[in-house]
Amino acid sequence: MRILDLGSGSGRDCFIASKLVGQKGEVPGGEMYFSDVYCDRRIPNHLKEDQVLWGECLSGALYWNDFLKIARNTGFTDPRITESRPIAIENEDLEEKLGEHTFFSVTYRLFKIEGLEEDCEDYGQAVRYKGTIENHPHSFDLDHHHNFQKGKIEPVCGNTYLMLNQTRFKGDFDFFGDFNTHYGIFEGCGGEMPFAIDGTQDNSCC
Ligand SMILES: C[S@@+](CC[C@H](N)C(=O)[O-])C[C@H]1O[C@@H](n2cnc3c(N)ncnc32)[C@H](O)[C@@H]1O
Numbered sequence: 001m002r003i004l005d006l007g008s009g010s011g012r013d014c015f016i017a018s019k020l021v022g023q024k025g026e027v028p029g030g031e032m033y034f035s036d037v038y039c040d041r042r043i044p045n046h047l048k049e050d051q052v053l054w055g056e057c058l059s060g061a062l063y064w065n066d067f068l069k070i071a072r073n074t075g076f077t078d079p080r081i082t083e084s085r086p087i088a089i090e091n092e093d094l095e096e097k098l099g100e101h102t103f104f105s106v107t108y109r110l111f112k113i114e115g116l117e118e119d120c121e122d123y124g125q126a127v128r129y130k131g132t133i134e135n136h137p138h139s140f141d142l143d144h145h146h147n148f149q150k151g152k153i154e155p156v157c158g159n160t161y162l163m164l165n166q167t168r169f170k171g172d173f174d175f176f177g178d179f180n181t182h183y184g185i186f187e188g189c190g191g192e193m194p195f196a197i198d199g200t201q202d203n204s205c206c
Pocket of ligand 1 (some may be wrong): 036037057087105106
């Protein structure tokens, strides 16, 4: 297993984990997890300077979309969410200070693989899970919306294909197709065609 381990704060947990996993470093096909608190918007300085909010791991949180930009700019082109849940503040004083700021605990799975694209593109590919990953005999979750059941052929975008084919999961799947023919955006995977077939266009977002 190839793992890049990073931490925050003093890095103590990261140091202990590095002793357990051994090899460190940035390896193509390697896999990294980021579990942290994210905010639904950028946090203004007056909240960052609030020691209680900072100490509660709230006002130091990154705006989720800024995290995605950082990840992409450092070569982790298609971050995948494995877990997410809203964080309940449960304190009237803090709620008053935070106003509409909403926080989430999120775990991202990141791969650095040559060929990953910013969007999920359709090359007509598919995969079939063999049921061979330890403790996952019936199905395997790559992320929160990619569940692969043993024996079932599932159409996948080019990025998902690479995340399974160019990583430690390669032996656990059968692979169908290649990158020779592009069929457009992979609908339902985060991106969609921005214009309608009938010529109408919805410009309502900004
Ligand atoms: C004290 S630091 C620990 C850092 C590092 N593990 C170490 O040993 O130095 C706590 C980290 O956990 C994050 N954190 C706190 N609550 C969290 C939650 N509910 N979900 C995810 N991350 C959380 C904070 O944002 C911060 O990055």
